Amino acid sequence: MKNLRSKYFWFLTLTILGYGLFEYYRPKPIDWTPSYSDKDKIPFGTKALVELLPDVFGNQEVKSLRLPIYNHLTESKLPAKSNYIFVCQNFDIDKNDRVQLLNYVKKGNNVFISAYDFSDTLLKILDVRATLKAPSLRDTALVMNFVNPTFRKPKGYVFPQDDGRNYFLVKKSKNVTVLAQNARNEPIFLKVAYGKGHFYLHNLPLALTNYYALDSATSDFAFKSLSYLPVQPTYWDEYLKQGRFGENEQSIFRFVMTQPPLKWAYYMVLFGLFMFAIFAAKRTQRIIPVMEVPKNTSLEFVQTIGKMYFQQADHANIAQKKIQHLLLYIRERFGLRTNELDEEFKEALSQKTGFARLEIDLLFGEIAHAERSGRLTEYALLSLNRRIDDFYQKTR
Structure with a gap:
């Protein structure tokens, strides 16, 4: 009986171990989540694009940011002129960020925003509206193309994962220039003058991801879109997608670790607890009195x-x-x-x-x-x- 139980135990152990190895080494399914993050190699991340951006901007510095717009534009030392790029699903910013971003462009800088959903307040100021429609069947995707004949592609661009039915509504204005549109001649890429600078509004962020930036049929669409920005230092925003802190900065002790006095106090507390565990944490009890052996009376x-x-x-x-x-x-x-x-x-x-x-x-x-x-x-x-x-x- 004991031998039989032992056989069942080893059979179960080997089965679990085999299943674990199978799950670990089997090909991982492709993650089609649109993260738009510069750290992701998945199809809809932007790691490939960010690594190639220095070539687009003539080897000018391209800096990835994990700061809110307000903090970066008010606390950082900025060059005379620069670009600020946002590629995300939803471009949703608060009033403080919006005011600083408008002042940044008004001074002669450029902001490139590629998103499906835009902040309504910002678009009202720019006198533009954006439509957001649910995607339909992939085989009905609209062809995209640039307005500039130099950039136009004879057969246009098709992005199967995006049917191309989102577009901008633009009132006739000398401040707005249509740079690209879909097969229905609906604007999908705009240049909006504001003060001394420009906003570049783009509602096809999926076209800037790894999947299409590395596909020979569509790779030049992303780089042609970004080539409208002048060659100057460029900032790439990751705050709207990943938040302020990286994976190695998520600890609740991150502020403590940035302050030397607090950091050393923390280390001393840990050392004290360690010494206490060694010398003073033994189980203590009252002294056991010496009891005489009971006499048989x-x-x-x-x-x-x-x-x-x-x-x-x-x-x-x-x-x-x-x-x-x-x-x-x-x-x-x-x-x-x-x-x-x-x-x-x-x-x-x-x-x-x-x-x-x-x-x-x-x-x-x-x-x-x-x-x-x-x-x-x-x-x-x-x-x-x-x-x-x-x-x-x-x-x-």
């Missing part, structure tokens, strides 16, 4: 009672108790009945104990004498006691 009690009877010269009573104890001993030790102390009983007792029959006769003779006598002499009691003790010693 039964013998003393018996001796006391015996002395009391002996001093009262009640020899017959003492003899009677000694006889009762002896008969109880014979019943329990040798399994003999003591109702009748006849010849048959004495013979059986002699055989079971190995005690000489003569000694048995003498013992029970004195017992019979003690039971017949109303008063027993001290000498007769001592003689009976010696014979009973002798019987105990020889039968134990």
